[in-house]
Amino acid sequence: MTEFRFAAEIIxxxxxxxxxxxxxxxxxxEEIKRLSKLLTYGWGVIPxxxxxxxxxxxxxxxxxxDTYLLPLKDAVRKKTGITAxxxxxxxxxxxxxxx
Structure with missing residues (x-):
């Protein structure tokens, strides 16, 4: 599996x-887009x-x-207190x- 680490501001x-x-x-x-054909299960989404x-x-x-968005499930946000x-x-x- 390809791994990534990054900081992001929640939108x-x-x-x-x-x-x-x-x-x-x-x-x-850019790297994920390059690998997307191997990983997508439709509509360009990547698990x-x-x-x-x-x-x-x-x-x-x-x-x-030109990027991807990582969705934050409500259960994750509630456990972490993360918001916009x-x-x-x-x-x-x-x-x-x-x-």
Whole structure:
């Protein structure tokens, strides 16, 4: 598995389904985009294992503009107290899709 570590400022998307995301740095997004054909299970989403503030979870990156967004599940946000505007440190590993 390819692993990444990065800091990100949490953003809140207020679309039809409001959600919180950690945008990936451009250099990581470029590498993930290169590997995406091997890992995506459709619509360009990439499955990952992530750890934030000691809380580990499984999710999928969403492609957005020239980067990817790491969605933060409500359960993760509640355990960590993370909200929009917070700076966090992320440890993340790409993984093959669950089938």
């Amino acid at each position: 809140h998307w207020r679309g039809p389904s409001p959600f919180f995301f950690a945008p990936l740095p451009p250099d990581h997004a 990952v294992d992530a750890t934030i503030c000691g809380v580990s979870f499984y999710t999928s990156l969403f492609p957005k503009d 505007g917070d700076m966090i440190f992320v440890e993340m590993a790409l993984r093959p899709p669950r089938r």
